[in-house]
Amino acid sequence: MAFTVQHLDAWYGRKQALFDVNLSVEPQTVTAMIGPSGCGKSTFVRCLNRMHEEVPDARVNGTVLVDGFDIYARSIKPRHVRQHIGMVFQQPNVLPTRSIFDNVAMGPRINGTAHGSALRELVESSLQQAALWDEVKDKLDAPATALSGGQQQRLCIARAVANKPQILLMDEPCSALDPISTLQVEELIGQLKESYTIIIVTHNMSQAGRVADRTVFFLLGKLIEEGETKELFSHPHKKETEDYISGRFG
Amino acid sequence: MSATVSERDSSAPNPFQPPQSARGIQRQFSNGCLVVLATLFALLAVGVLIYLLFILNGIRYINLDFFLNLPTPNGEPGGGMGPAIQGTIILVGLASLFGIPLGIFTAIYLSEFGRGRLANVVRSLVDLLTGVPTIIFGLFAWVIIVVPQQTFSGFAGGVALGIIMIPIVARTTEDVLHLVPREQREASLALGATEARTTLRVVIPAALSGIVTGIVLAMARVAGETAPLLMTAFGTTFRNSGIFQPMDALTLRVYNFTLSPYQLQVNQAYAGAFVLILLILITSFTVRWFTGGFRRRF
Numbered sequence: 001m002a003f004t005v006q007h008l009d010a011w012y013g014r015k016q017a018l019f020d021v022n023l024s025v026e027p028q029t030v031t032a033m034i035g036p037s038g039c040g041k042s043t044f045v046r047c048l049n050r051m052h053e054e055v056p057d058a059r060v061n062g063t064v065l066v067d068g069f070d071i072y073a074r075s076i077k078p079r080h081v082r083q084h085i086g087m088v089f090q091q092p093n094v095l096p097t098r099s100i101f102d103n104v105a106m107g108p109r110i111n112g113t114a115h116g117s118a119l120r121e122l123v124e125s126s127l128q129q130a131a132l133w134d135e136v137k138d139k140l141d142a143p144a145t146a147l148s149g150g151q152q153q154r155l156c157i158a159r160a161v162a163n164k165p166q167i168l169l170m171d172e173p174c175s176a177l178d179p180i181s182t183l184q185v186e187e188l189i190g191q192l193k194e195s196y197t198i199i200i201v202t203h204n205m206s207q208a209g210r211v212a213d214r215t216v217f218f219l220l221g222k223l224i225e226e227g228e229t230k231e232l233f234s235h236p237h238k239k240e241t242e243d244y245i246s247g248r249f250g
Numbered sequence: 251m252s253a254t255v256s257e258r259d260s261s262a263p264n265p266f267q268p269p270q271s272a273r274g275i276q277r278q279f280s281n282g283c284l285v286v287l288a289t290l291f292a293l294l295a296v297g298v299l300i301y302l303l304f305i306l307n308g309i310r311y312i313n314l315d316f317f318l319n320l321p322t323p324n325g326e327p328g329g330g331m332g333p334a335i336q337g338t339i340i341l342v343g344l345a346s347l348f349g350i351p352l353g354i355f356t357a358i359y360l361s362e363f364g365r366g367r368l369a370n371v372v373r374s375l376v377d378l379l380t381g382v383p384t385i386i387f388g389l390f391a392w393v394i395i396v397v398p399q400q401t402f403s404g405f406a407g408g409v410a411l412g413i414i415m416i417p418i419v420a421r422t423t424e425d426v427l428h429l430v431p432r433e434q435r436e437a438s439l440a441l442g443a444t445e446a447r448t449t450l451r452v453v454i455p456a457a458l459s460g461i462v463t464g465i466v467l468a469m470a471r472v473a474g475e476t477a478p479l480l481m482t483a484f485g486t487t488f489r490n491s492g493i494f495q496p497m498d499a500l501t502l503r504v505y506n507f508t509l510s511p512y513q514l515q516v517n518q519a520y521a522g523a524f525v526l527i528l529l530i531l532i533t534s535f536t537v538r539w540f541t542g543g544f545r546r547r548f
Contacts, residue, residue: 083442093433107441
């Protein structure tokens, strides 16, 4: 699915976090959002599946078209948007009171998309897609908290994938992970790209270089520059972008 | 890089040595005082419970008759508090029947859905209710139930106690619901769950042990109430005959017998107090055992 974002503004109470963001994203690509802390990149991806409005007093203005459909249209309910646009968060937020199986099965159960043996197959294939199946296949009933941090994050990816979303938003998915788990998640992103449109927030520029087809640079709530990842890193057009990627600030 | 870890300049002051200044000594002294005071007061608080349980020693007067028999007139031997024990259990049960759901739904509203002025008003009112003397709730139940029905009743007592439970359950539940990390709500919402489903399937299970602790606390509180029962359940020295008739309660019986001129009844008042404490302890331990409340989940 393709994204078109037009004139997007976002607020937390009276504080404006995004200013007139315009962006188009092609289907089956990986797009990285980079920029210093507090630049609005997380806020931006949370606007793409209507999670931003879950923060008290948060507000959005503008248009987000997914394959031409406006997800902020009056007749659209947030939960139907989120069902099709999955999200992986910065901290692995598995549910501690549930088993590994039940964590992955959450989405299909919520949306009534699979039951019984179909559900079991879906959980297995999702865990395989998240490269976690071999590590957990013998302990699906164990509590999700029995897994390591890296495994928990892959479990969260499996949980998002089990919903069969067309788009996957990842909000700094590797920031709580060690280098080996990070590598695994990055390889996973490469594989998932074949079937999903992926948008990943990262403050690690080399990660953007490794996984993303295109990269978008945010600063102080504004989209400064976007382009082919290689192009953006080697020949940035804007001075702010050059300053940031060359490590002069941020 | 030639120096080994154990070598050091002998003339250098040891940075880990506590400072010998007056300020340092004063600091150590006040630190010590606080530890001693905290320990002392903690022991004092527990001491009250130990005094009630073992020194007053109501346990001496407890026998099978005490649990089964009716109170005897004029302090004749062989009497018991059967109806009072039964009554307390029924009254707390009645109170829980609507005190717990109302309290929990209030908490869910305040924590999950309440925004703006209405929520603030509700929250302040709940706070206010916690501080209202419980006899007021007895008066309320007396006005709306006892007067129209023209009889004291266990039902009226249950209503009074139930209202007392609402703010206790609501406040403790709201507090533990707030402790559930926002990330867990988002995990559910991001998959397309409704807010109601998120609350019921994610937030409440995560907070369950804390909610149960709050409920047990509220049950213990109302099990020990006397004043609101004086004008609602009233008490009886006969068998309890249904919830729409006057009903005895341990606290009422203890209250009446403590003032009795007969030594036997005064002794039984101590025994009643002991049983009441025991009842609360047992409920509290069993419920918390079953919900794993002894382990904090987060």
